[in-house]
Amino acid sequence: MGDSELDAWFVREILPLEPILVRFLHRNWTEEAEVADLRQEAYVRVYEAAAKERPVYAKAFLFQTVRNLVIDRLRQKNIVSIETIPDFESLNVSNDDPSAERYVLARQQIRLLRDALEQLPPRCREVVVLRKIEGLSQREVAERLDITEDTVEHQVAKGIRALARAVYSQRAPIVANARLYTARTKAKTR
Amino acid sequence: MTSPKHIEEVAARFLAREDRGIDTEERERWLAQSTAHRIAYLRLKEAWRHADRLVVLKSPAILAPNIASWRLAGPLQLIAAGLIVAIMCGAAVSFSYLQKDRKHEPRAQTTNYITGIGQQKTISLADGSKIELDTNTRLHTVEANGARAVTLDRGQAYFDIVHDARHPFVVTANDHRIVDLGTKFSVRLNGDQIKVVVKEGRVRIERVDGSGNALVANGGEMMIAKSGAALIVSKTSGEINNELDWQHGVLVFNQETLADVAAEFNRYNAKQIIVEGAARDIRIGGSFQSTNIDVFSHLVEQGFDVTVRNSGDEVVISK
Numbered sequence: 001m002g003d004s005e006l007d008a009w010f011v012r013e014i015l016p017l018e019p020i021l022v023r024f025l026h027r028n029w030t031e032e033a034e035v036a037d038l039r040q041e042a043y044v045r046v047y048e049a050a051a052k053e054r055p056v057y058a059k060a061f062l063f064q065t066v067r068n069l070v071i072d073r074l075r076q077k078n079i080v081s082i083e084t085i086p087d088f089e090s091l092n093v094s095n096d097d098p099s100a101e102r103y104v105l106a107r108q109q110i111r112l113l114r115d116a117l118e119q120l121p122p123r124c125r126e127v128v129v130l131r132k133i134e135g136l137s138q139r140e141v142a143e144r145l146d147i148t149e150d151t152v153e154h155q156v157a158k159g160i161r162a163l164a165r166a167v168y169s170q171r172a173p174i175v176a177n178a179r180l181y182t183a184r185t186k187a188k189t190r
Numbered sequence: 191m192t193s194p195k196h197i198e199e200v201a202a203r204f205l206a207r208e209d210r211g212i213d214t215e216e217r218e219r220w221l222a223q224s225t226a227h228r229i230a231y232l233r234l235k236e237a238w239r240h241a242d243r244l245v246v247l248k249s250p251a252i253l254a255p256n257i258a259s260w261r262l263a264g265p266l267q268l269i270a271a272g273l274i275v276a277i278m279c280g281a282a283v284s285f286s287y288l289q290k291d292r293k294h295e296p297r298a299q300t301t302n303y304i305t306g307i308g309q310q311k312t313i314s315l316a317d318g319s320k321i322e323l324d325t326n327t328r329l330h331t332v333e334a335n336g337a338r339a340v341t342l343d344r345g346q347a348y349f350d351i352v353h354d355a356r357h358p359f360v361v362t363a364n365d366h367r368i369v370d371l372g373t374k375f376s377v378r379l380n381g382d383q384i385k386v387v388v389k390e391g392r393v394r395i396e397r398v399d400g401s402g403n404a405l406v407a408n409g410g411e412m413m414i415a416k417s418g419a420a421l422i423v424s425k426t427s428g429e430i431n432n433e434l435d436w437q438h439g440v441l442v443f444n445q446e447t448l449a450d451v452a453a454e455f456n457r458y459n460a461k462q463i464i465v466e467g468a469a470r471d472i473r474i475g476g477s478f479q480s481t482n483i484d485v486f487s488h489l490v491e492q493g494f495d496v497t498v499r500n501s502g503d504e505v506v507i508s509k
Contacts, residue, residue, distance in 0.1 A: 010229070011236045012424065018233075036194040043233075044225045110243055110403055117244065132244045138209040149210060156206035161198060164237035 003051065010047055013058035018168040021066065028070065038073070042066045109167070116166035120159060127152055128159040194230070201230040205238060239408075245371075246394060246404040302330045305345070308458050308481055310439070319359065322348040324378075324436050325458045325480070345457075346378035348437055353391070362398060366415055369394040373409070376434060383416040387425075387433045395420070435477070442477045448490070448507065459483055462504045469496045469509035 021042065025035045045065050046055075055061035117125060130141045138156065142149045204217045221228045305311050305323045313321045315331075317338070323329065327345025338354075342363040351359045353372035361368040363377050363384045373391025377384065386395060388407045395413055396404035405420060407413045410430060412423045425433070432442040441458075443451050449470035452463040458480040472494055478486050487505045491498040499506045 007228075007232055011232055012426065015233060015236055016424075040194040040197070040226055040229070043229045047225050047229055109240065110246060110405070113241060113244055114247065117247075128241075128244075132241050133247050135245070138206075153203070153206040153210070156209075157199070157202035160202045160205055160234050160238050160241075163241045164234050167237040167240045168233075 006047070006051055009050065009054060010043075014043065014046055014062060015168075017059055017062055021062065022168070024063075024066065038066075038069060042069050045069065112166040112169065113163060116163050120162055124155045124158050124162075127155040128163070131156060131159075192226070194226075197226055197230045198234065201227065201234050204231065205234055242392070242408065243406045245392075246406050299333045300330055301333075302328070304328045307460050310437075317354065318352040320350045322350075322437055324348075342377050342379055344379055346376060346436070348374070348376040348434060350374045365398050367396050367398050369396070371406075375407075383414065386413045386415075387430060388412070389430055389434060436480065439480050440477050441480045444475050445473045446475070448472045448474060452507070455480065455483060455486065460503075463487065464504055464506045466506065466508040469494075469507050472496070472509070 018039070022035065022039060025038050026032070029035060029038060042062065042065055045068075046062055049055070049061075049065070117128060120128060126145065127141055130136045130144060131138070136144065138149055138152050142152045145152070200220065204213065204220065207213050208217070221231060303311065303313055303321075303323060305325060305327045307326050309323075309325060311323045313323070313331075315321070315338075319338075321329070321340070324346035327347055328343040329345075329347055330341055330343065332339045332341070338357050338359045340349075340359075340361050342361060349359070349361065349370070351370045351373055353359075353370060359370040361370075361377055363379050364382065366384050368375070368377060368386055371392040371394060373393055374389040375391075375393050376387045376389075378387075386393065386407060388409050388411050390409045392406055392408050394404050394406050395415070396402075405413065405422065407422055410425055410427065412425055412430075412433065414421050414423070432444070435442045441451075441454055443454075447470060448465045451474060452465045455478075456462050461483055463483060463486075474490070474493075476489075483505060484500070487498050487500065487507065490496060490507060494509075496507050496509045499508075
């Protein structure tokens with residue numbers, strides 16, 4: 001069933017846009033609780049459309065999809081008013097540099113990951129440290145901590161979700177800086 | 191639609207179980223049930239892969255303050271203490287090996303390797319590792335006390351390293367050190383800029399003076415470091431191959447300016463290409479033999495509205 005090429009495309013082109021996507025949703029959707037739901041729905045629509053035909057400009061396509069989605073939802077709720085018309089202009093979605101958002105300032109990401117790691121509950125943190133920093137397998141972690149593999153698994157699952165929040169929460173200036181930096185170095189390389 | 195939170199919980203559970211190689215059929219069934227399931231799974235899997243970068247916390251400079259600030263409860267404290275000791279020992283070993291290296295420097299065996307303009311050369315090391323030198327490159331290897339160290343003085347080289355956790359392979363370039371964690375990668379020096387392209391495996395990149403955080407670049411990533419700032423960029427496998435095509439004597443360009451393209455050709459040839467005026471901004475793509483300037487300039491002349499003067503020791507392209 002799985003299409004690994006499509007999966008790779010989604011991971012490479014769409015997921016790095018999540019910080020911008022979520023920020024946009026927070027700004028334009030009053031129900032905070034529904035943001036995760038909208039994000040999921042937008043991803044589903046993009047993924048299913050891309051299964052038929054890959055869009056050329058991933059970023060533009062994602063935001064077109066989100067725009068349609070938001071309008072559909074507003075229509076369902078029957079609450080279209082001046083205030084709720086999304087601020088699409090502020091997005092400034094351009095096609096000329098589709099790869100810019102893929103850039104991640106690595107030092108910043110490590111800091112976010114480390115902060116997330118330090119905020120984990122002790123046992124969960126211990127398990128993640130042994131898995132990711134010490135490079136032990138799940139079985140070895142279980143033996144080292146003298147706990148069952150089921151417990152390790154439970155803690156790893158918890159750690160994955162917490163670290164995912166850190167990975168996908170990069171702030172806008174980081175992307176902007178990275179882009180500036182590449183623009184400057186591009187002129188000098190090659 | 192099921193709530194995103196619930197889907198994420200299930201996806202995280204499947205992912206955590208993957209390590210044990212169980213429930214794969216159940217996972218495939220669940221993934222096939224809906225696109226939302228599949229996406230939640232891909233999203234967490236990618237984040238968990240990014241978390242591999244945490245391995246840099248192993249480096250002593252970062253580790254010490256952080257571990258110390260971790261308050262662990264009950265019996266875990268003992269385990270944590272053991273863990274710290276184990277890591278510190280590792281750190282001590284790698285430190286002492288570096289110091290030894292310095293102390294015995296006079297007795298260390300240094301070998302220089304140099305390629306001229308247009309030359310390429312492959313070096314085979316005793317441990318089975320291979321180094322390919324690109325044009326106009328100079329590097330020297332230092333063998334002492336079983337340590338494996340190379341300094342890139344200029345140019346570009348590709349490293350295909352046989353991993354040995356006890357003797358990490360270290361490449362020094364300017365103020366950065368690249369430590370292999372089992373890998374194939376290239377390093378290029380261009381003025382004060384360092385570019386590392388990782389084809390497979392992983393490398394750790396750190397400042398020689400120990401300042402700043404270490405970074406980890408995975409296969410399919412490229413790192414550019416310059417005057418204190420460093421950037422890691424994800425690349426498709428095609429882009430990575432383009433970056434490494436010089437090994438086959440081929441230069442690949444993708445909508446780059448003629449000025450940049452000429453600079454790249456000039457690294458490989460004594461005969462230099464000079465691009466003047468508006469011609470500098472023309473963008474071209476394609477793949478070319480790195481040493482065949484005449485064919486290249488002929489194609490440019492035919493394809494664009496430019497004047498090409500070929501004087502024997504240089505080619506001037508202007509518009």
